Amino acid sequence: MSFKKASAIFTGVLVIFWGGMTIHHPKWYSFVYHREFDLTGFNIPIGIALIISGVVIIWIDVIRPRKDNLICPKCEELYRWKKSLGDKCPKCGTILEDLEGFYERHPELRYKRKIK
Numbered sequence: 001m002s003f004k005k006a007s008a009i010f011t012g013v014l015v016i017f018w019g020g021m022t023i024h025h026p027k028w029y030s031f032v033y034h035r036e037f038d039l040t041g042f043n044i045p046i047g048i049a050l051i052i053s054g055v056v057i058i059w060i061d062v063i064r065p066r067k068d069n070l071i072c073p074k075c076e077e078l079y080r081w082k083k084s085l086g087d088k089c090p091k092c093g094t095i096l097e098d099l100e101g102f103y104e105r106h107p108e109l110r111y112k113r114k115i116k
């Protein structure tokens with residue numbers, strides 16, 4: 001797991017937790033502002049908004065597939081990811097792979113390309 005994903009999960013969970021806390025405890029004392037905040041009446045919409053924000057943070061960086069640049073391992077054709085394209089190469093039907101790290105995973109192809 002990348003650092004970006006881990007930090008997105010951490011931030012998302014924190015914001016969801018914060019939303020839950022706001023719903024359950026609408027009154028809290030802030031040590032930053034040295035006063036008590038009372039969100040009674042607003043705690044539920046604010047809490048729900050925070051929970052949704054947390055889910056969106058996790059969704060954007062973790063759940064949503066990030067397949068921007070794909071490569072066909074057979075014909076080495078590059079594709080920009082489109083929903084209509086699916087996961088297969090339109091030419092040969094081979095499952096496309098992420099371009100990121102492709103030549104690290106397939107060093108034999110890198111060698112082949114250098115010879116050409």
Ligand SMILES: [Zn+2]
Pocket residue numbers: 072073074075076077089090091092093094
């Ligand atoms: Zn192909």
